[in-house]
Amino acid sequence: MNSGAVFSEAINDAKHLQLKVGLKALKPKEGKSRIHLGKGVVALGSVAIDDDCKSAHPNDTRWDYVVGVNRASKPLAHYIEVHSACTNEVSKMAEKLEWLKQYIRAQAKLSLIKSEFHWVASERVKRSEEHTSELQSH
Numbered sequence: 001m002n003s004g005a006v007f008s009e010a011i012n013d014a015k016h017l018q019l020k021v022g023l024k025a026l027k028p029k030e031g032k033s034r035i036h037l038g039k040g041v042v043a044l045g046s047v048a049i050d051d052d053c054k055s056a057h058p059n060d061t062r063w064d065y066v067v068g069v070n071r072a073s074k075p076l077a078h079y080i081e082v083h084s085a086c087t088n089e090v091s092k093m094a095e096k097l098e099w100l101k102q103y104i105r106a107q108a109k110l111s112l113i114k115s116e117f118h119w120v121a122s123e124r125v126k127r128s129e130e131h132t133s134e135l136q137s138h
Contacts, residue, residue: 031065066078081120
């Protein structure tokens with residue numbers, strides 16, 4: 001089975017997820033302009049995890065997207081969160097990542113696909129004054 005079929009089957013087998021062609025799951029105002037594939041890299045498909053899991057997990061801190069690509073003839077899942085990059089958001093990001101990892105572990109086929117996790121800075125990037133002084137003193 002080729003990598004596209006493996007990725008597609010894993011997404012279709014996962015609870016709540018809806019596979020979109022290419023990068024169509026990425027929203028224009030929520031990271032689409034910040035996410036690009038490398039030269040010659042073709043998306044196996046994409047999923048808006050946050051949207052697809054919202055009704056099943058309404059109170060959880062959900063991750064934004066997964067984009068599948070082919071790497072060495074095997075699927076690779078890039079899990080992408082577009083979020084403000086402020087130091088006071090790190091604990092929220094850790095919470096979102098923990099939710100995502102638990103979700104992936106619960107999906108039999110998806111859990112078998114190699115994964116990478118990415119935090120893509122949205123428009124706002126800021127260090128708090130407290131952390132700024134710590135960073136400068138080291």
